[in-house]
Amino acid sequence: MEPLLRALWGTALEQDLSELPGLDNLAQPTGVLAEAQAVVAATVGSDRAWFLVNGATGGLLAALLATVGPGDRVLVGRNVHRSVIAGLVLAGAKPVYLGVGVDPQWGLPWPVTRDVVAAGLAAYPDTKAVVLVSPTYEGLCSPLLEIAQCVHNHGVPLIVDEAHGSHFAYHPAFPVTALAAGADVVVQSWHKTLGTLTQTAVLHLKGERVSAERLSQALNLVQTSSPNYWLLAALEGAGVQMAQQGEQIYGRLLQWVKTFEWPLPRWQPPGIPQDPLRLTLGTWPIGLTGFALDELLQPQIIAEFPSGRSLTFCLGLGTTQTMLETLADRLKSVYTEYCHNAPLPPLAIPSIPSCQEPALSPREAYFCPQRSIPLRAALNEISAETIAPYPPGIPTVIAGERFTESVIATLQTLQELGAEMVGASDPTLQTLRICKV
Numbered sequence: 271m272e273p274l275l276r277a278l279w280g281t282a283l284e285q286d287l288s289e290l291p292g293l294d295n296l297a298q299p300t301g302v303l304a305e306a307q308a309v310v311a312a313t314v315g316s317d318r319a320w321f322l323v324n325g326a327t328g329g330l331l332a333a334l335l336a337t338v339g340p341g342d343r344v345l346v347g348r349n350v351h352r353s354v355i356a357g358l359v360l361a362g363a364k365p366v367y368l369g370v371g372v373d374p375q376w377g378l379p380w381p382v383t384r385d386v387v388a389a390g391l392a393a394y395p396d397t398k399a400v401v402l403v404s405p406t407y408e409g410l411c412s413p414l415l416e417i418a419q420c421v422h423n424h425g426v427p428l429i430v431d432e433a434h435g436s437h438f439a440y441h442p443a444f445p446v447t448a449l450a451a452g453a454d455v456v457v458q459s460w461h462k463t464l465g466t467l468t469q470t471a472v473l474h475l476k477g478e479r480v481s482a483e484r485l486s487q488a489l490n491l492v493q494t495s496s497p498n499y500w501l502l503a504a505l506e507g508a509g510v511q512m513a514q515q516g517e518q519i520y521g522r523l524l525q526w527v528k529t530f531e532w533p534l535p536r537w538q539p540p541g542i543p544q545d546p547l548r549l550t551l552g553t554w555p556i557g558l559t560g561f562a563l564d565e566l567l568q569p570q571i572i573a574e575f576p577s578g579r580s581l582t583f584c585l586g587l588g589t590t591q592t593m594l595e596t597l598a599d600r601l602k603s604v605y606t607e608y609c610h611n612a613p614l615p616p617l618a619i620p621s622i623p624s625c626q627e628p629a630l631s632p633r634e635a636y637f638c639p640q641r642s643i644p645l646r647a648a649l650n651e652i653s654a655e656t657i658a659p660y661p662p663g664i665p666t667v668i669a670g671e672r673f674t675e676s677v678i679a680t681l682q683t684l685q686e687l688g689a690e691m692v693g694a695s696d697p698t699l700q701t702l703r704i705c706k707v
């Protein structure tokens with residue numbers, strides 16, 4: 271073996287096994303993998319759990335392929351991750367986007383509300399499924415109990431992207447889990463908040479509204495037939511760790527977090543359940559953007575993501591008391607240095623209206639002939655690309671939507687602030703890709 275790899279990996283490559291006797295088969299598990307998945311399902315209260323090796327992305331693609339088909343109507347939170355849009359391309363369903371409000375002081379999106387879901391179902395009675403993200407990147411949760419009731423009264427399944435909330439089941443101080451609230455299909459990105467390897471995630475099913483066979487079939491469409499056993503072993507290990515010690519580990523961490531005082535305001539919108547381990551601090555009072563504070567803290571401290579007026583930190587299993595002390599000290603010294611700056615003016619990030627049908631579905635836009643045109647000529651054209659400035663990774667425009675004045679202005683504002691234009695064919699935004707309809 272190549273010596274550098276040997277030094278890096280030790281004996282790990284010798285244990286890079288595949289579907290050998292005794293190791294089961296993820297495509298049709300009946301042995302050790304079935305047992306490990308059953309432990310996870312029992313611990314978090316689902317009827318069945320599937321290990322995923324292509325992230326929550328694979329689970330979301332499968333959830334859509336298992337519940338909606340070509341031409342079916344589906345209500346989709348407008349703040350979803352681009353993997354949900356990819357699922358719509360594959361399934362061919364027609365989305366109606368459910369809007370989200372934006373906190374005017376923070377310039378950050380709130381989660382989808384029950385009223386918006388109810389209005390969507392009333393306006394589109396032919397809806398076949400509802401897809402929401404909860405918690406949001408900033409750890410804010412939709413009122414899932416009320417939403418699940420409303421969606422089930424309509425006779426359709428609720429799919430929840432709980433990518434950032436995989437740890438909620440393991441301590442009572444966290445918001446209610448999507449499964450406990452009544453969601454039918456839940457996708458969790460374990461590598462984000464639990465102690466597993468990158469790419470690992472879990473898909474859960476509860477109840478009878480969605481077929482387990484259909485989910486298995488869809489997963490076998492979108493996942494590799496040769497899953498890496500390091501990923502599967504990491505999932506099993508994390509499941510056991512959480513079942514045995516989750517409450518104790520999170521109890522300790524939550525205790526420390528409570529004792530810290532931050533010199534900047536913390537985003538805690540009243541009445542919205544929030545993950546206590548997502549720390550979003552306002553940077554505008556000291557005249558800094560989140561991007562500027564992020565740079566000042568690096569390389570000692572790496573935040574989760576900056577925005578125009580705030581910086582979000584993700585606390586978790588790897589966070590120690592010393593790390594929190596370092597963060598508090600660094601923030602205090604930055605505050606002392608910049609507290610005489612004039613505060614930043616508010617950012618004009620528009621709220622997304624409650625129910626919007628795009629000009630084309632993501633699938634129609636994907637298969638449509640396309641061309642690139644200068645940004646200034648794109649007004650009212652239909653986008654052929656989903657552009658999700660990172661951070662925060664929520665699409666500003668989804669393929670099939672029109673480039674309105676507000677979309678173009680938001681893209682420009684976020685670019686000026688330093689956001690990376692993920693999904694843009696021209697990341698400099700000099701040109702945009704449109705559908706030739």
Ligand SMILES: Cc1ncc(COP(=O)(O)O)c(C=O)c1O
Pocket residue numbers: 324325326327328350351353403407431433434459469470471663
């Ligand atoms: C809300 C949300 N959903 C889904 C995903 C996709 O997760 P993964 O990277 O595990 O595929 C992400 C990734 O950042 C996300 O933020």
